[in-house]
Amino acid sequence: MSASSAxxxxxxxxxxxxxxxGKAGKGGLSSLHPQVILAQALNHLANRSGVNKxxxxxxxxxxxxxxxxxxxxxxxNAVLYADWPLSATGVTLNRFCGSGAQAVNFAVMGVxxxxxxxxxxGGVESMSRVPMGSxxxxxxxxxxxxxxxLQMVPQGISADLIATLEGFTRDDVDRFxxxxxxxxxxxxxxxxxxxxxxxxxxxxxxxxxxxxxHPRAGTTIEALTKLEPAFAxxxxxxxGLNGESLDExxxxxxxxxxxxxxxxxxxxSSGIVDGAAVVLVASSEYAKxxxxxxxxxxxxxxxxxxxxxxxxxxxxxxxEKALKKAGMVAxxxxxxxxxxxxxxxxLQTARKLSIDLDRVNVNGGAIALGHxxxxxxxxxxxxxxxxxxxxxxxxxxxxxxxxxxxxIATIIERV
Numbered sequence: 100m101s102a103s104s105a106x107x108x109x110x111x112x113x114x115x116x117x118x119x120x121g122k123a124g125k126g127g128l129s130s131l132h133p134q135v136i137l138a139q140a141l142n143h144l145a146n147r148s149g150v151n152k153x154x155x156x157x158x159x160x161x162x163x164x165x166x167x168x169x170x171x172x173x174x175x176n177a178v179l180y181a182d183w184p185l186s187a188t189g190v191t192l193n194r195f196c197g198s199g200a201q202a203v204n205f206a207v208m209g210v211x212x213x214x215x216x217x218x219x220x221g222g223v224e225s226m227s228r229v230p231m232g233s234x235x236x237x238x239x240x241x242x243x244x245x246x247x248x249l250q251m252v253p254q255g256i257s258a259d260l261i262a263t264l265e266g267f268t269r270d271d272v273d274r275f276x277x278x279x280x281x282x283x284x285x286x287x288x289x290x291x292x293x294x295x296x297x298x299x300x301x302x303x304x305x306x307x308x309x310x311x312x313h314p315r316a317g318t319t320i321e322a323l324t325k326l327e328p329a330f331a332x333x334x335x336x337x338x339g340l341n342g343e344s345l346d347e348x349x350x351x352x353x354x355x356x357x358x359x360x361x362x363x364x365x366x367x368s369s370g371i372v373d374g375a376a377v378v379l380v381a382s383s384e385y386a387k388x389x390x391x392x393x394x395x396x397x398x399x400x401x402x403x404x405x406x407x408x409x410x411x412x413x414x415x416x417x418x419e420k421a422l423k424k425a426g427m428v429a430x431x432x433x434x435x436x437x438x439x440x441x442x443x444x445x446l447q448t449a450r451k452l453s454i455d456l457d458r459v460n461v462n463g464g465a466i467a468l469g470h471x472x473x474x475x476x477x478x479x480x481x482x483x484x485x486x487x488x489x490x491x492x493x494x495x496x497x498x499x500x501x502x503x504x505x506x507i508a509t510i511i512e513r514v
Contacts, residue, residue: 107383108207109393110511112148113481115376116140116299118311118469121226127308128299128373129227133162133169136299137223138181140375143297144219145183148379150391156215158189159205160377161198161222162473165191166234173223193473196440197402197499197507198222199376200476204400204509206380216385221377222474231371231472249407252345254502255330255368257410258441259361260349264409265447269362272442273323276367276466278456279439280318283463287314291462291489295376295481313370313469328361329368352408367442372469376477395484398494398510399424405504411444413506414498415451421496421508429454432510433492436479438499439464448498462486475499480509487513 116136119128128136137160145152160174174189194201199222209215252260262272286292287310298309334346343351346359386393401424403417414437422428429452437445437459449459462482465475476499483495498508 106211106213108210108397109381109383109386109514110395110397110484111150111379111381111386111391111393112144113295113376113378113484114140114144114147114297115295115478115481116374117296117308118313118372118374118471119308120312121371121373121469123227126227126373127312128225130301130307131299133223133225133228134173134177134180135302136225136373137173137177137375139299140221140377141177141181141183141219144377144379148391150217150379151389152187153184154217155187155219157209157218158187159202159218159220160189160191161194161202161476162191163193163195163198163224164229164231164234164472165193167229169225169229194505194507195502196438196470196472197476197501197505198473199478200480200497200499200507200509203378203380203477203480204507207397207400210380210382216382218380219377220380221375221477223375224471224473225373226371226471227373246340250339250348251407251410252349253333254410254440255363256334256345256349256359257408258363258443259330259334259359260353260356260409261411261447262362262443263356263360264353265443265450267362267443267446271446272362272367273320275442275446276323277318277320279460279463279466280315282461283314283467284316286462287311291485292482294485311468313372314463314467323366326364326366329364331361334359334361349408363441363443367466369440369465369470370468372471374471374474374478376474376481378477378480393514394488395511395513398512401508403506405506407504410502410504411440411500412447413504414444414448414500414508417506417508418452418496418498421510425510427510432494432496433458434461434483434486434495435459436483436495436497438470438475438479439466440470440500442466444500476507480511484511484513
């Protein structure tokens with residue numbers, strides 16, 4: 100297929116809720132059922148873009164903890180609650196922290212294949228109402244046959260293992276976290292998130308939340324250094340099949356680390372929040388026929404699997420794979436969104452790809468803003484698009500680390 104005849108997947112628009120604190124009864128979105136949060140995002144996207152909802156062929160939604168209120172296909176239920184046409188179907192997927200990005204990437208694949216012309220994709224997570232881990236107990240529900248083959252450890256220990264192997268000190272990760280807070284503070288003050296954000300309302304239409312409430316303005320390095328390591332106690336827990344500690348399991352796979360340095364804390368790890376984000380993806384033919392103005396095109400998407408004990412090192416190879424598909428190299432990308440699940444992840448990814456940190460997460464990341472698991476990937480795509488337009492730049496790469504040893508990447512180019 101020649102370049103002139105190649106199909107394109109266009110991003111028409113992207114919106115998100117503010118991220119509310121993920122504490123039951125205390126966060127700004129915690130009073131709303133996740134179906135309602137997502138439905139408001141769907142309707143805001145449709146109303147703002149002016150798209151005909153009858154033409155939407157599918158709504159693809161990422162959600163990590165698909166239990167309780169987030170079970171039973173939250174995507175379809177949100178479509179129904181939003182009073183969309185019954186012809187608009189919904190599907191919910193789980194690729195852990197990459198779920199929102201994967202939803203968008205699946206929409207892109209549907210359009211590029213020629214089987215779909217208009218798809219809404221994104222994610223939702225209400226961590227205040229459906230706490231992380233509500234769908235499975237990590238130790239009790241594991242397949243024993245798999246555990247005997249491969250004894251994995253929780254992500255926090257994997258993040259500390261990465262920091263140890265890379266030589267990232269507590270000061271390194273704290274200073275990265277401090278920068279995230281400061282960048283988010285500036286972005287909020289300058290209204291850099293305003294284009295994507297909409298005000299979430301209560302069931303009776305009253306405003307509930309109009310801005311991200313997790314950032315801690317005025318954070319200092321002194322405050323960060325006082326926080327205790329979050330995963331040292333977990334690392335010492337004797338949860339191995341033969342009575343090994345979790346740290347010992349990680350070191351059995353990576354003996355070169357010698358001893359795991361537990362550097363991650365609540366201050367330099369991602370915040371627990373509620374939120375939803377959705378992206379409208381269309382074929383160029385549909386956009387032209389219906390007068391929709393595209394904001395960006397998707398250049399490439401990719402996933403990559405990595406060793407599952409260290410777990411969180413796949414963003415770099417996933418990004419390299421996407422770059423190769425797009426005929427690009429890392430220096431061609433103007434802006435990077437590397438999810439801040441833990442501070443060591445963007446630091447390791449940037450080092451691996453030789454990226455200057457001044458192009459990474461320029462408006463802060465999940466350390467400051469929070470990480471609404473299934474929604475984050477879609478949030479980052481919208482944030483990157485807004486920033487490309489604000490700064491008159493061209494390309495952005497969005498990447499996230501994923502549980503079980505995976506990474507995902509999406510490259511967008513501003514139209």
